[in-house]
Amino acid sequence: MGSVVRKPVSQNALKTGNADPQSVTNTMAEKPVLYYFNGRGRMESIRWLLGAAGIEFEEVYLEKREQYEQLIKEGRLMFGQVPLVEMDGMNLTQTHPILSYIAAKYNLYGKDPKERYEIDRYADGTIDLMGLGLAYPFLDDAGKEKQKGLIKERATNKYFPVYETALKDKDYLVGNKFSWADIQLMEAILMVEEFHSDILSCFPQLQAFKERTKKMPTIAKFLLPGSPKKPFPDDKYVATVKAVLKM
Template identity: 65%
Template sequence: MSEKPKLTYFNGRGRMESIRWLLAAAGVEFVEEFLETKNQLSKLIKDGCLLFDQVPLVEMDGLKLVQTKAILNYIAEKYKLRGKDLKDRAQIDMYVEGTMDLMGMFLMYPFSPPEQKKTQLASIIEKATTRYFPVYEKALKQHGQQFLVGNCFSWADVQLLEAILMVEEKKPDVLSSFPQLQAFKERTSNIPTIKKFLQPGSQRKPPPDDAYVATVMSILA
């Protein structure tokens, strides 16, 4: 029996959270090692574990995987969450790139100066509701299927649900004008593996707080 994937990152969301989501959606159990000191990161770099001297790091199948999109691609391909053919994969990749752009804004938000946060959050919400969510709403309405691509559950669906829940944490009624996305959220949240990941006590991480930001900054300083 193969060992569980090992995830090395800070004890928080960051760039590792989408990886946790995708493994959980695929029903894959994993273990985690959290970086708490600068020395831990330095040792990983010295030992040659990090190709570009940065985390996230995922160790699985005898590989030391770095670079977030490369890791996600590997997991999606391995667990058949990348569609049935090249055309499906192209569509999935486009949707994924879109949600990554949106979630990237949330990734940087906790590290912004306090005086900028209110304006920055308003800008992120505005982009979510005018640039990103309408695309997914239209796609689901036009093809009348349960999932974004090929009526088959994929990486794109996992990432979209993650993005929806992330925005809802800041604006609970954000889906009020998006009935297709409301139904999508309900549907995908009840997929057994995802439902388990959304339960209290899972390896899903909470929104970043000041302590998390301080830890990350001290390690990367």
């Protein structure tokens, strides 16, 4: 029951961080509403998935501690954590289930339990790899240097070889149909390339995958400047996350 949206506080109130518990609306948002920081973090894969599915969404950026506390007070964060996605009358939390819900809803989640398992497995590999990028902005200079090396090592030796082999004789990772797994892989490739621009030189299948995937209309749109895709995290993003979460 904790996930049902009853009376969401108006987004304008949350935006300012001055949400009044009495300031409620009964209207259910038609577009999904994403509550997170104005930066990548754990929300970025959700933005990617919605973007690739061609679904428009709105965002409420957490800039003040009060906004986060207000969401907790309203019982909208099951474990006191964001990402939060308000969608289909629910307060969705926990990144992986949010992603699989959206993937299922928009037919990007395979045709049967076996394919869904394969999609989950490939997606989790990218989530593990991208977790290294997620942590990067919060490290000190020495930690960043080390993390950059680790991203290269893990991408080259652990993760990319798996996807390279999987794509040897097919265009998509699972069921020869475009799925959430492919979207995750595209995001992961671009993330690693930001650290190591030549990373695909030993991965011709991944290079070809990237070239054809970036031409898909919804993805091409998502990659355009001004889209909901967030830039490489900067100091302001780090400071905001630390202030809101009291890190």
